Amino acid sequence: MAIDCTTALELLLEAEPADLDGSASSELSVHVRECARCRAVGQELLVQQDRLSRELAALRPAVGVEDALQKARRERMRRSRRRQAWRLAAPLAAAAAVAAVFLARGPEAGRMPGEVVALPASRIEPSVEVSAGQNVMVFETRDRSAKVIWFY
Numbered sequence: 001m002a003i004d005c006t007t008a009l010e011l012l013l014e015a016e017p018a019d020l021d022g023s024a025s026s027e028l029s030v031h032v033r034e035c036a037r038c039r040a041v042g043q044e045l046l047v048q049q050d051r052l053s054r055e056l057a058a059l060r061p062a063v064g065v066e067d068a069l070q071k072a073r074r075e076r077m078r079r080s081r082r083r084q085a086w087r088l089a090a091p092l093a094a095a096a097a098v099a100a101v102f103l104a105r106g107p108e109a110g111r112m113p114g115e116v117v118a119l120p121a122s123r124i125e126p127s128v129e130v131s132a133g134q135n136v137m138v139f140e141t142r143d144r145s146a147k148v149i150w151f152y
């Protein structure tokens with residue numbers, strides 16, 4: 001008696017390639033040949049198994065243990081560099097959260113944190129007063145009538 005789809009799908013998860021593509025003589029293989037849905041699942045599993053084995057082969061040391069260790073060391077260094085970059089980015093992200101965005105009209109324009117004022121794009125003369133011990137960064141934006149001024 002032929003197996004049903006539920007049984008077939010369960011069997012497919014642990015099946016050999018010959019069962020997955022329906023070329024074996026097992027009940028599963030017979031079902032795969034006759035059932036389009038299970039055949040599609042079998043094909044997908046074959047594709048994924050093939051991809052997995054290729055990726056595993058790429059991880060295997062090409063020359064020997066020393067080669068693999070070097071690869072692992074390089075990978076670890078790359079990871080720790082990435083972590084350091086993240087540590088640097090975190091305070092910047094915190095600063096960005098308190099960054100004030102405003103438009104500068106000219107020398108007479110004061111600081112207007114968080115306020116957006118429509119201005120002609122022509123003359124931008126940002127005047128920024130910074131108290132002692134405070135740092136400031138000025139960013140040009142693509143919208144030339146706006147600048148981001150960042151106090152930190």
Ligand SMILES: [Zn+2]
Pocket residue numbers: 004005008031035036037038039
């Ligand atoms: Zn089926």
